[in-house]
Each structure stands twice: as structure tokens, then as C-alpha cells.
Amino acid sequence: MAFSIDSHAHSTSISTFLILALFAAATQLVYHHRLGAEAASMQVMVPAYFNPTGNAAAWAALNSAASSLPNRVVAIANPSNGPSTSQQSDYVAAISSLHSASGRVVGYVYSGYGNRALASVKADIDSWYAFYSIDGIFIDEVANTDGEQSYYQQLYQYIKSKNSSSLVVNNPGTSTLSSYLFYNGTRVADVICVFESSGAAALQWTTQSWTSSYDPSNFLALAYNTSDVDVEDFDYGDVIDHAYQQRAGWVYVTSDTLPNPWDTVPSYFSNEIEYIAEDNYLP
Numbered sequence: 001m002a003f004s005i006d007s008h009a010h011s012t013s014i015s016t017f018l019i020l021a022l023f024a025a026a027t028q029l030v031y032h033h034r035l036g037a038e039a040a041s042m043q044v045m046v047p048a049y050f051n052p053t054g055n056a057a058a059w060a061a062l063n064s065a066a067s068s069l070p071n072r073v074v075a076i077a078n079p080s081n082g083p084s085t086s087q088q089s090d091y092v093a094a095i096s097s098l099h100s101a102s103g104r105v106v107g108y109v110y111s112g113y114g115n116r117a118l119a120s121v122k123a124d125i126d127s128w129y130a131f132y133s134i135d136g137i138f139i140d141e142v143a144n145t146d147g148e149q150s151y152y153q154q155l156y157q158y159i160k161s162k163n164s165s166s167l168v169v170n171n172p173g174t175s176t177l178s179s180y181l182f183y184n185g186t187r188v189a190d191v192i193c194v195f196e197s198s199g200a201a202a203l204q205w206t207t208q209s210w211t212s213s214y215d216p217s218n219f220l221a222l223a224y225n226t227s228d229v230d231v232e233d234f235d236y237g238d239v240i241d242h243a244y245q246q247r248a249g250w251v252y253v254t255s256d257t258l259p260n261p262w263d264t265v266p267s268y269f270s271n272e273i274e275y276i277a278e279d280n281y282l283p
């Protein structure tokens with residue numbers, strides 16, 4: 001009996017509808033505003049421990065990724081467990097190409113959990129800046145127990161003295177202390193890799209509560225041995241979603257496995273980049 005609704009009831013239902021619609025629009029605005037404060041797009045950091053001549057296809061894939069995510073892709077170059085002893089023309093070309101594609105490159109050095117002589121680490125940093133137009137340094141084997149903060153703070157300041165725009169990424173590869181991000185009120189790292197393990201382990205990972213005081217752009221998660229075939233909610237997309245929920249603003253997931261899961265990029269790399277570009281992990 002559609003025509004028997006009296007006009008009063010009709011107008012009431014229209015007002016109710018309008019009020020509900022306005023309320024929905026308002027909550028939508030509030031919701032988006034709240035998200036705007038927290039839900040930044042993720043960035044990608046790829047340990048590119050492969051040679052531009054020996055694995056040209058993987059470097060080409062990095063260029064494509066950087067073009068798809070302008071200024072959101074960083075490759076960690078690693079010619080020889082560090083910068084090697086001389087400039088290599090294929091790395092000069094690879095770094096230049098990635099820059100042209102709106103990507104960045106940081107150079108790998110290791111620090112032996114604070115046991116490697118500072119002078120040796122600084123010499124590697126010197127070589128990186130002398131040989132290449134790099135955008136920062138990735139420090140591996142970073143201590144995560146109390147006592148080495150000032151060692152890493154000295155390296156941080158040394159890298160910034162080379163170029164104040166340098167990105168300094170420290171890799172304990174696991175949980176750490178907030179004092180390895182800020183010590184004595186000043187930075188020790190721009191980004192900390194707080195997770196480096198298999199994708200299966202990544203899905204079980206819970207980040208530490210102290211990280212909630214900082215923007216996700218301070219944290220990186222790296223996961224290997226992860227497929228693009230979804231088996232019981234386990235594929236690269238699930239690992240990216242989980243990393244996002246654990247407030248890692250930087251991520252990279254690969255199918256590659258131990259002993260060196262970083263010696264190529266996965267065959268699904270372009271799909272992974274597309275997934276991140278589409279912000280599919282956002283709530």
C-alpha cells in the first residue's frame with residue numbers, strides 16, 4: 001500500500017533520511033580526516049644485493065617500481081659487503097637510472113653490532129660518497145641492546161655531515177630500544193628496520209608498544225620466502241597488510257629465500273608495487 005503513507009509520515013522519513021545522510025557524510029569526513037593524520041602511503045626499501053651487470057633485469061625492475069611510486073622507492077646497493085675499493089661504472093649507471101626514474105639509492109655498510117671500528121665504518125661511508133651519488137647509508141648489523149647508542153649516533157652525524165639530506169637507515173632486523181631512534185633527544189637513525197625474517201614469521205609479528213609514539217615512516221619491515229599464491233591468507237599482500245597494521249611505513253616482500261634472500265627481486269615484484277600504489281592495505 002505505497003500510496004497510503006500519510007504526508008506527515010512521508011516528510012518525517014525524508015527528514016530522517018536527510019539527517020542520517022548528513023550524519024553519514026559528517027562521520028565520513030571525520031573518519032577521513034582521522035585517517036589523513038595516520039594513514040600515509042607506504043614506501044618501499046629493497047635490499048638490492050645484486051649486480052647491475054649480473055642481474056640487469058632486477059635493476060630494470062627497480063627502475064619500473066620507482067616510476068610507479070615516485071619518491072617512494074629506495075634501493076640498498078651493495079657491491080661487495082660494502083662499497084668495494086673502487087668506483088664501478090655499472091653502479092654509477094644503475095644509480096643514475098634509478099634517480100632518473102624518481103628512485104633513491106642508499107649504500108650498504110656493516111657495523112658488527114657496534115664492534116667494528118668506527119674508523120672502518122666511516123671509511124666505507126667516505127668511499128660511498130666519493131664513488132657514487134648516493135642518497136644515504138644503510139647500516140647493517142646494528143646493536144639493539146643498551147650501550148651502543150652513541151656509536152650509532154656518531155655514524156648518523158657523520159653521514160649527515162656528508163650531505164644533510166642523507167637518509168640513514170639502521171638495521172637491527174628485530175625489536176630494539178627507542179633510544180636507537182632518539183638518544184639524548186637527537187636522532188640515531190631516520191629509519192630502523194624492526195623486522196627481517198620470513199613472511200610466515202611476519203604474520204605472527206607484533207611491533208613493540210614504544211613505536212606507537214612515532215610516525216610509521218620511522219620503521220621498515222623486510223620479509224622473504226613469501227609467495228604470490230594465497231594459501232590460507234598468506235601471500236605478499238597479507239604480509240604488506242600486516243606490516244602496515246604493525247606501523248611499518250616502509251616494506252619489501254620477496255619470494256627469495258635464505259641463505260641470501262636479497263640477491264634478486266621476486267617475479268611478482270611489479271604486482272607488489274601495484275598493490276602498494278593502489279593503497280590496498282589501507283583500512
Ligand SMILES: *[C@@H]1O[C@H](CO)[C@@H](O)[C@H](O)[C@H]1NC(C)=O
Nearest residue numbers: 134135136163164165166167
Ligand atoms: C644531497 O643529497 C640529496 C638527496 O640525496 C641530493 O638530491 C643532493 O644532490 C645532494 N647534494 C649534493 C651536494 O650532493
Ligand SMILES: *[C@@H]1O[C@H](CO)[C@@H](O)[C@H](O)[C@H]1NC(C)=O
Nearest residue numbers: 149150151153183184185186
Ligand atoms: C647526553 O646529553 C648530556 C647533556 O647534554 C651530556 O652531558 C651527555 O654527555 C650526553 N650523553 C651522551 C652519551 O652523549
Ligand SMILES: *[C@@H]1O[C@H](CO)[C@@H](O)[C@H](O)[C@H]1NC(C)=O
Nearest residue numbers: 198199200225226234257258
Ligand atoms: C618457506 O616457507 C615455507 C612455509 O611457508 C616452508 O615450508 C619452506 O620450508 C620455506 N622455504 C625455505 C627455503 O625457507
